[in-house]
Amino acid sequence: MKPAASLLLLFTAASVPAAHAEIDPAPIACHSCSEWNQPHAAFVLFGGSHYVGPAGLAVVAIDTGAGVILIDGALPQSADGIVASLDAQGLDLAKVKYIATSHPHFDHVGGVAALARRSGATVLTTAAGAIALAQGQVPADDPQAGYGDDMRFAAIANLRALADGESITLGDTTLTLHATPGHTPGGASWTWRDCEGERCVDLVFADSLNPVSDDTYRFSEGDRASAFRASIAKVRALPCDLLVSAHPGFSRLFERQAQSALIDRDACRRYADDATRRLDERLRQEQQAQ
């Protein structure tokens, strides 16, 4: 009996790291993190689509009638607030079947590992996004790779990569991925349709389209700028009655909500115009720095 008992002890000791992996990832500190993570009351966007994120990082929940789809998971420290917002809207984390992601930066996917583990959901991304999400770090070709360990986040298991234009269907909802590289190589925007009775609208969750990096990365190098412009053009052309951008402020989401003007068929065009202005300005600065 003795060898078996010591073997059991060994197994008990070996199981300790696995138990630690079940603990939610630590909060991430960054310049804007506490501002982004300010609470915001959850609200209905349209039909079964709900805003459940904090004030500075969009998180959307779609009640499909056969489970819930979440889009993005904000920061690790946002997870409990997202669960509370789901509850407030009568939605249950245990019913989340998919978590679609915009882009693999800690402020949009830092909370996804914990939300996916607690719900058992499959996490959706692009092929390039899957590489970053699986390792919990941006790849070397990410514009923000120069920030090094500051970009780390909890690695995500249970990933499924979708091709550009590919859809998943759950209940009454078909969600389509649109690859929008530029801000990150693995970035994606998402479209779906939601209805209130006979009235249906096309919703867009648009990825970040702003050029952000340290000085070692140049958006003017190679075909980066033209690829970025193609992503901006793609977002401009999406079926877009109601836009939610990855950072809600970039599409004035709460102002539109306050004015009962969430539906705005010009929103994607304006979002693309702003993105073009920022990219043009960045390319001008890179030219001047030469």
Ligand SMILES: [Zn+2]
């Ligand atoms: Zn980002």
